[in-house]
Structure formats: structure tokens, C-alpha cells
Amino acid sequence: MSHTVDSWNTCLNVPLEVEDKEIYELIQQEKWRQYSCLELIASENFTSQAVMEANGSALTNKYSEGLPGARYYGGNEHIDVIENVCRTRALAAFNLDAQKWGVNVQPYSGSTANFSALTGLLAPHDRIMGLDLPSGGHLTHGYATAKKKVSSSAIYFESLPYQVDMTTGYVDYDKLEQNASLFRPKLIICGASAYAREWDYARLRKVADQHGAYLMADIAHISGLVASSEAANPFEYCDVVTTTTHKTLRGPRAGLIFFRRAPKGEKNWDLEERINFAVFPSNQGGPHNNTIAAIAVALKQAASPAFKAYAKQVRANAVALSDALKAKGYKIVTDGTDNHIVLWDLRPIGITGSKMEKLCDYLAITLNKNAVHGDSSALTPGGVRLGTSALTSRSFKEADFVKVAEFLHRGVEIAIKLQSTAGKLLKDFIVAAESSEEVKALKAEVEAFAHSFPMPGFDPSSVPAALRH
Structure with a gap:
């Protein structure tokens, strides 16, 4: 026996062009703008049709709080597989050994990925050092002005920025090391949103080790270059690596957090548990399964010649x-x-x-x-x-x-x-x-x-x- 659609549900199978012409037309206009423009914004890219199809799929309907195999809802048998595929592809795209590295693919954005990483690594009021915003850094690396703590990373943690050399524009590593010896940070963040040069991860690792600090790389802008070996590899030196997925990685708009794995009792042995808990339930609710599927598609592409x-x-x-x-x-x-x-x-x-x-x-x-x-x-x-x-x-x-x-x-x-x-x-x-x-x-x-x-x-x-x- 088949049932007819009730009157209050007739809109549910109507295409957007018919159901909401205003939004449909605005989307078409935005498509034409993208096609007609020279897009030079460094934090943007044009993703693939396959990524868009996954991102606009029926996966958006499913609620999946928790991790694969440990959900708070039923009906996640396919979602679990999709998320595990995404995690496997994330490690493969960056040539990482699953015994040494893990990844959380649930962050809604790069900013939430960064704050979740900080939540997992630090206690409130712990000290952090990140590149200053006027030097090309990012808001989420502890940015504050003289009058206001702008980012939540500055509100909940104590931040001392490092800067570029005012003559050359390169990161001033000597000054960073000097200030770190006075400030004694718990975490040093390397990464930027407007820095055109390579990072000296080995030098930063040395400074972090002098103070027993974690080293975290935010490779949001360069992750596609890192995956393709067109940029230096932060995974050789860092404890945690975060990234967005929509810039040089050319995926949907989301974030990833990579963390080192180690045997119990050694340094970083509990990072996986702390990072995963920080993402959910500490900072987020149910993951966006449609976006995770789209990330998986983009990561498959990123691993290709x-x-x-x-x-x-x-x-x-x-x-x-x-x-x-x-x-x-x-x-x-x-x-x-x-x-x-x-x-x-x-x-x-x-x-x-x-x-x-x-x-x-x-x-x-x-x-x-x-x-x-x-x-x-x-x-x-x-x-x-x-x-x-x-x-x-x-x-x-x-x-x-x-x-x-x-x-x-x-x-x-x-x-x-x-x-x-x-x-x-x-x-x-x-x-x-x-x-x-x-x-x-x-x-x-x-x-x-x-x-x-x-x-x-x-x-x-x-x-x-x-x-x-």
C-alpha cells in the first residue's frame, strides 16, 4: 500500500527554482559573478562538482554526535563508514603513519578546529605565542589589541605575539626565542593567513622544547601545498597540526585536527582523547556529515598526481x-x-x-x-x-x-x-x-x-x- 503526500509536506520534493525563486536567482547570480571575476582572495578556491554534490547530499539529514562506533544516536552505520574513510584519506593525503598520527575530521571550520586544539592542549590562562595579526598571523592565534582581547584564544588564554622583522618582513625567530625565554609559553603556534614565506619548523621545535611547550602548526593556507610536497612538512616537528579544507586543499568549508599518537606514559600519549573530547562534547555538537563526505572526496583528489x-x-x-x-x-x-x-x-x-x-x-x-x-x-x-x-x-x-x-x-x-x-x-x-x-x-x-x-x-x-x- 502506498501513501500520498500530505498537504503540509508538498513542498519537500519541489526544486529550489520553484520553491524559493529569490534564493535560486541569487545563487545563479553568484555563480555568474564567480565565473566573471578574477578571484584573487588567497583564502578562497573553486572546489569540484563531486565535492559540491557530496556537500549538498542527503547526509545533511543525519545526526551523529560522537565518533564512529561510539555514537549517541542510532542509524549511523553508513555515516561511520564515511567518517572512517575520511580519516583514512586524511592521513594518506599527508603521507602519515596511522600508528603515529590520528585525525579528527569533525570541526566545522578552521577557527573551531583551532579553539578545540587549544582546549585539548591547555588549561584556562595557560600561555600561548602566535604570529601577530599585523605581521600576517590569524585571529585565532591569540590576537588582542591594547584595548580589547579580540579572539577567544586571547580571552581564555594568556597571549604574547611574536612578529616579523620590520625591515625584511620575515619571521623574527631570534626575537621570538628571546621573548619565549621570558614568557615561557605552554604552546607555540606557527602558521599565518598572510605570510608568503616558508616556516622554520625545526627552529620552532627547538624553542618549544626549551620550555616544555607544545608546538602546533596551523597550515590552513598551505595544506594543499604540504600534501603535495610543495611546502615544508610540519608533521616532522609538531605535536598538533590544524587546517581548513577549502583553501589550497580545494575542498568544502571545514577544518581538520591532526594529533600525534604515542604509547601510554610517553609524551602526547593522551592527545587523541583530549583533542576528540575538545571537539565533542566540549565545543561542538553533531558533526556535519555531508561536509565530512565532501572532505573525503577532496582528500582523494588531493592524493592524486x-x-x-x-x-x-x-x-x-x-x-x-x-x-x-x-x-x-x-x-x-x-x-x-x-x-x-x-x-x-x-x-x-x-x-x-x-x-x-x-x-x-x-x-x-x-x-x-x-x-x-x-x-x-x-x-x-x-x-x-x-x-x-x-x-x-x-x-x-x-x-x-x-x-x-x-x-x-x-x-x-x-x-x-x-x-x-x-x-x-x-x-x-x-x-x-x-x-x-x-x-x-x-x-x-x-x-x-x-x-x-x-x-x-x-x-x-x-x-x-x-x-x-
């Missing part, structure tokens, strides 16, 4: 972009890059990062304002951060990034003209940019260039013509 070739191209493209900007006389922080990030110092030309970001929005180029060492204001930073991961996913090569640099150069020239007439205030600059015919003309060139490259994850031709704006 094709992904290794992709990661190599990401780095080559970053060098090409950096070199092309330097050839036009611009200042690049640390004079280059070892990864996917190019940090562009705009202070010598008198344009703030805020103005450059706004202007580029009007040019169909997406990037973000970013502090550079020596900045005094996070609201009007002196630079912008550029990344090559997303456009490399659209098959951009070195010569294409030289063209991107030309667009950016022309954007700077326009910005200088607009500022000379509109004045220093950002709101007046925006008004001038909105009405500039020169801006509109360059935007048309940028979009035509962007449309000449393939788009991963979806077919741009499926976007209705009326919504292509």
Missing part, C-alpha cells in the same frame, strides 16, 4: 604574479613568495588597501585589504593580499598571471586618478569609482578575459541570461 601538478602550478603562478608586479616597480613584502600568497605593499604609492579592494570590486577583481608590517590601523591597512589558488583551478598559467598583473597595474593608475579628485575619504572614493567610465571599460575587459577560461564545479551556461549580472 593531478593535484600535485596543480599545487606546483599554484606556486609557479604566484611567483609569476609577484615578479610581474615587481617589474612594474611595486613593492612586494619579503620581495617574493614561497607559496600561493603575494602580499602587496601599497604604501609607497599612497593608496590604502581598503581603496584598492573597493576599486577592484568594481573591476570584477576580488582581493582583500590586508595589514603589512608597520601598519598602525587594521581599518585602513597599507596593503592587499593576493592568492593564486582559485585562478589556477581555472587553468591559469604564468603568462595569464602576467596579464592579471597588468589589470592590477591599470587599476592602481585609475585609483590614483580618482583619489586626486575625490580626496582621501573612502566614501568619496567609492562614489567616484562607481561613476567612472574608465572603471566600467576596464571591467568589461576583465570579464571578457575571465570568460575565456573554464569554470570548475558548475556549468556557467546554465545560468539564465536574465541573471547574468
